[in-house]
Amino acid sequence: MKKIKKRTVIELVILVVLIVWASWYLFMGRKITGVDDNVAVGDEGTHSLVVYFSREGVIPDGIDAASSASPNSNQYEAESDTEAAAKMIAQLTGADLFQIRTDRYYRSAFWGTAATAWIEEALNLRPGLAAKPESLDKYDVIYIGYPVWWFNAPMAVGTFLESYDLTGKTVVPFCTSTDNGIDVSMDYIREVSGSATVLDGYRAHNSGLEDVSAWLERIGMLEQTDEQQDTETGLTKSEADIADTDPEVSELPNVTEGTEAYRDFVIDNVYHSADAGDIHYNVYIPESYDGSKPYALYFTLPGYEGLYFQGVAANIESEEFGFEAQKYNDEMIIVAPQLNDWGETSADQTIALVEYFLQQYHIDTSKVYGNGYSGGGETMSIVMGKRPDLFTAYLHVSSQWDGEYEPVVDNRLPVYFAIGRNDEYYGSAKTQRAYDTLYDLYERQGLSKEEIDSLLVLDIKEHDYFTGRNAPNEHGGGGLFAYDEEIMGWLFSK
Numbered sequence: 001m002k003k004i005k006k007r008t009v010i011e012l013v014i015l016v017v018l019i020v021w022a023s024w025y026l027f028m029g030r031k032i033t034g035v036d037d038n039v040a041v042g043d044e045g046t047h048s049l050v051v052y053f054s055r056e057g058v059i060p061d062g063i064d065a066a067s068s069a070s071p072n073s074n075q076y077e078a079e080s081d082t083e084a085a086a087k088m089i090a091q092l093t094g095a096d097l098f099q100i101r102t103d104r105y106y107r108s109a110f111w112g113t114a115a116t117a118w119i120e121e122a123l124n125l126r127p128g129l130a131a132k133p134e135s136l137d138k139y140d141v142i143y144i145g146y147p148v149w150w151f152n153a154p155m156a157v158g159t160f161l162e163s164y165d166l167t168g169k170t171v172v173p174f175c176t177s178t179d180n181g182i183d184v185s186m187d188y189i190r191e192v193s194g195s196a197t198v199l200d201g202y203r204a205h206n207s208g209l210e211d212v213s214a215w216l217e218r219i220g221m222l223e224q225t226d227e228q229q230d231t232e233t234g235l236t237k238s239e240a241d242i243a244d245t246d247p248e249v250s251e252l253p254n255v256t257e258g259t260e261a262y263r264d265f266v267i268d269n270v271y272h273s274a275d276a277g278d279i280h281y282n283v284y285i286p287e288s289y290d291g292s293k294p295y296a297l298y299f300t301l302p303g304y305e306g307l308y309f310q311g312v313a314a315n316i317e318s319e320e321f322g323f324e325a326q327k328y329n330d331e332m333i334i335v336a337p338q339l340n341d342w343g344e345t346s347a348d349q350t351i352a353l354v355e356y357f358l359q360q361y362h363i364d365t366s367k368v369y370g371n372g373y374s375g376g377g378e379t380m381s382i383v384m385g386k387r388p389d390l391f392t393a394y395l396h397v398s399s400q401w402d403g404e405y406e407p408v409v410d411n412r413l414p415v416y417f418a419i420g421r422n423d424e425y426y427g428s429a430k431t432q433r434a435y436d437t438l439y440d441l442y443e444r445q446g447l448s449k450e451e452i453d454s455l456l457v458l459d460i461k462e463h464d465y466f467t468g469r470n471a472p473n474e475h476g477g478g479g480l481f482a483y484d485e486e487i488m489g490w491l492f493s494k
């Protein structure tokens, strides 16, 4: 008995010592001193300030770091990532510049910094700052830059922004990261920016001055210096070029248009929806479209690999639905949204974007199609449960049904279910159940088998369908349904 007690006491002491040591290690890095609250002054009379949090350029004694010693993701090898991006913005806009420094260094070991950052994020802490400007009154625009830490912004960014009244100001977030986009951190930035207007964020990745300049122009923050404005139209040369080729697209309200293309798609357009937030999408508009006659509309939602945080255009780089669809109707606008999850938020964003396209483009409302693959199928099934009235037919690929059933039946929305018998993620039983549920509901409404078959198709593919097409597995092979004329032909014949 005594022995057990003694052992327990020793273990407890070791545990306490470990906790004290870990707390000291994680939160008691060397104090950052000698920092003042002065901003680096930009152009005379500027009303913009670039604020950034970043790795310290020089690490005293190599012991501590203000953030990670991670490899640079920009073209300015000598500096830490966010600092380089911040300096480019300041250089281009003439804004003042200020670096946020916490009152203590983070540990130079990556996992030291990572653990501290994780705890700070999990507990929504606000680390103290070494210094900050007394007032931001003279600024209208605050650019706020940070490295993505644990998908989010470092908490020190919150400490900084929350310590000012930002009413009437515009906050422009930008980040650097190894993989993740800025979107996940946007909720946090909005939250800590109070009543400021927060613009859509920008991720600087392998970015040089030209990229940063293009972004600043896009969001209207850069005066047109090298681009003469047309006095009649008020458009810059590049805007006028786009307007020449596609007047419908260039004058879209509440949309920041993408400037780059992948195959036939203009990528990374953003619809700023008042209700559903910023919605990223890639879009294919046939060259023949001039708004004079109605076109079909097709929305394709990708699996997890194509979500926005996987990278711009990751959806159309990894799936062929948007390209194969073009073979079935050359008068069809194809939208490939890149959302951030497969639940309710993304479903509401999809609905908002469909409504937007119906409003802004000349669409034949009897030809509005949707498909969702994997996680995208989960999202699309919620969409179909909420707004089946918007669609003509829906293709549900290698997924599960998360939406309502009754509205689908009440609207007589044709649905095609396609999946592998032994789909590695979902199996096929859930798909079978979804099909059976819809089938039962139609039967209860008195529809004949023939009528139901014209509305519902259950297509469970056996394993050899996938092996015969060199698919890596049945779930991944769901992407091959894009090439299947029977499946795609069904969708676009409705």
Ligand SMILES: Cc1cc2nc3c(=O)[nH]c(=O)nc-3n(C[C@H](O)[C@H](O)[C@H](O)COP(=O)(O)O)c2cc1C
Pocket (backbone or CB within 6 Å): 053, 054, 055, 067, 068, 069, 070, 071, 072, 073, 080, 081, 082, 083, 110, 113, 114, 115, 117, 146, 147, 148, 149, 150, 151, 152, 176, 177, 178, 179, 180, 181
């Ligand atoms: C604690 C910590 C967490 C990180 N988390 C992420 C992450 O979730 N996603 C990501 O893409 N990069 C992540 N990174 C990498 C940094 O965002 C990236 O290297 C950034 O460009 C560093 O910028 P800096 O040099 O200005 O500190 C993380 C780095 C650190 C130190």
